[in-house]
Amino acid sequence: MDNGAALSGPSPTERFGAVVLPHLGDALALARWLTGNSHDAEDVVQEACIKALRGIDTFAGGSARAWFLTVVRNACFTWLARNRPRDLVLVGGLNELDEEAGASEGMESPEAAVIAKADAAALERAIAALPTHLREIVVLRDINGLGYRDIAAILSVPIGTVMSRLSRARGQLMRDLGGPR
């Protein structure tokens, strides 16, 4: 594999250092919220890093963070399918769920001042209570700070779907945080 190309471009190890290593924190956050704990998250991210290293040639520029997080997300779902198959039950019906996006929005949302009083522990409980497909969007957007476009690329869904899922996820978080505790 070390032919002329290796001389003209960075080696796989160099690419790995530039593409993957700066985003370990984001990867761990995503994996931690999808697997449910930090220990499994480290194992899953390590698994993802091995895949990323092996497939580093397939990274064709663009957002390194989005590319690596796609690999991490796939590793998370593989892990979930093996270890927490029940968390994935909802995925089959996703399309219908997105269709009835407006269903929960009729419910009244709490006042902003009530939401703002919530502490980090309450928010963590509320995030954990979200179904997987809403939780991952909240983590990518509100914890890792990715833009809609990157999230759409990572999830391979249209931007409109990202927006409607994010809206439902936040609606549920707001109601959880603003509701009686």
Add this chain to the structure above:
Amino acid sequence: MTEPDGGPADPTDLPLLLQALADGELDAATSLALERRIAADPALAAEQARHAALREVFARLPRPPVTEAFQARIAALAEAPRPAAAPRPAPRFDWRAMAASVLVTAMLASGGTAWLDRRAAPDASAAAIASSHRRSLLAASPIDIASSDRHTVKPWLDAKVGLSPPAVDLAASGFALLGGRADVIGERVVPALVYRHHEHLITLVAEPRTPDMPLAEPVPEAAGGFALVHWTDPAFAYWAISDTERPQLDAFVREFRAATKGD
């Protein structure tokens, strides 16, 4: 999707637009139009306030740092499996490119598995210092406190670690003080100074000398593919480590010792 007045044609899109505004995903023209509507509509203003409130709560979420042990685990992955091209000199002083090239240097020098063996080697301190230096090259910034001013670095280390070695800037001799860092070697937290020499970083780890440590002149060592020099003065035991060439590291040690003689 928007009408001339900036309102969405489909009212069910309005919450999504509000959300996009909160996320900074709208262009300036659409934002302006939407902000005008919000100003005129208390219900929209309330929804906007909810978004802001939720964001406030998110800001309170602790973000666990990537542990050093984990970073080292991942860095070791990249070193082990595949041969790589020789490192090219970094065209600019860029942390990431440097980190990557150091990985390759270290790999060529020691081989991936040799590094793992090294961790079990008797000289645990040298190996720990080497992996700490390696991690610092991988981190976004190799220093916790960035300053070439010893009057900034020293008090910071004093506050953070409880002690600090003499933080002399040797920029005049080609070794610029970049700043300081708190390192963990084994179970101990020790102060480290970071110097730059051309594109290379030199980490200087200092540990208070205990009475049972003999005074020692600089001894060249190597750990984890890095050049390392160890010596003691009456106050501290020092380890200087770098991916630079041995003569440059020796020159650094000479300059540092000369500059701190009076301290």
